Amino acid sequence: xxxxxxxxxxxxxxxxxxxxxxxxxxxxxxxxxxxxxxxxxxxxxxxxxxxxxxxxxxxxxxxxxxxxxxxxxxxxxxxxxxxxxxxxxxxxxxxxxxxxxxxxxxxxxxxxxxxxxxxxxxxx
Numbered sequence: 001x002x003x004x005x006x007x008x009x010x011x012x013x014x015x016x017x018x019x020x021x022x023x024x025x026x027x028x029x030x031x032x033x034x035x036x037x038x039x040x041x042x043x044x045x046x047x048x049x050x051x052x053x054x055x056x057x058x059x060x061x062x063x064x065x066x067x068x069x070x071x072x073x074x075x076x077x078x079x080x081x082x083x084x085x086x087x088x089x090x091x092x093x094x095x096x097x098x099x100x101x102x103x104x105x106x107x108x109x110x111x112x113x114x115x116x117x118x119x120x121x122x123x124x
Contacts, residue, residue, distance in 0.1 A: 002026040002113050004096045009118030016086050018120060022079040022096030029077040033104035035059075036070060036081050037114060038092035046092075047107035049081065050099055059105045064090075086122045093117040 008020040020036070035050030049060045049070040058070050069082040079096055097111035 002098070004098065004113060004115030006094060006096045006115045006118040009094060009120045011121045011123060012086055013124055014087060014122055016122070017082070017084045018086065020081040020083070020094055020096075020118060020120075022081075022115060024077045024079065024096070024098075027098070030074040031101070033099040033101050034070075034072060034079045035097050035099050035104060035111070036068075036079075037095040037097050037111060038090075038120075039095070039117075040089070040092040043092075045095075047109075048094070050104040050106075050109070051079070052104065053101060061107065083120070086120075088122050091120060091122045093119050 003025045005023045012018050033052050036048040037045050038048050039045050048064055051058045051070045051072055055072045067085050071080045095114040095117045097114040099109055103109035
């Protein structure tokens with residue numbers, strides 16, 4: 001069974017940082033493109049970032065480019081999202097997602113599976 005379990009969310013002040021983690025199991029992680037989605041209160045699901053199976057190619061939504069960094073540790077089947085300079089509008093539930101290897105580079109690519117999510121709240 002495919003499982004994606006996010007952790008690391010919480011409450012942070014504007015300008016602060018958080019690092020999200022996603023533990024993956026039930027599939028061959030090293031063979032899979034991965035990424036992050038988020039859903040802000042009252043809004044739809046938004047693609048945030050993606051990373052190829054090797055971890056050497058990343059893509060970001062314009063709204064987070066230069067602010068967020070996605071990485072992975074294939075030896076530990078873990079995906080990361082480092083979020084810096086957090087803003088009020090970054091408040092959302094963040095989901096780890098598995099993507100097809102032939103479509104992971106932007107918001108047009110549908111996720112194959114996503115986790116249950118972790119809440120990130122940016123507030124003073």
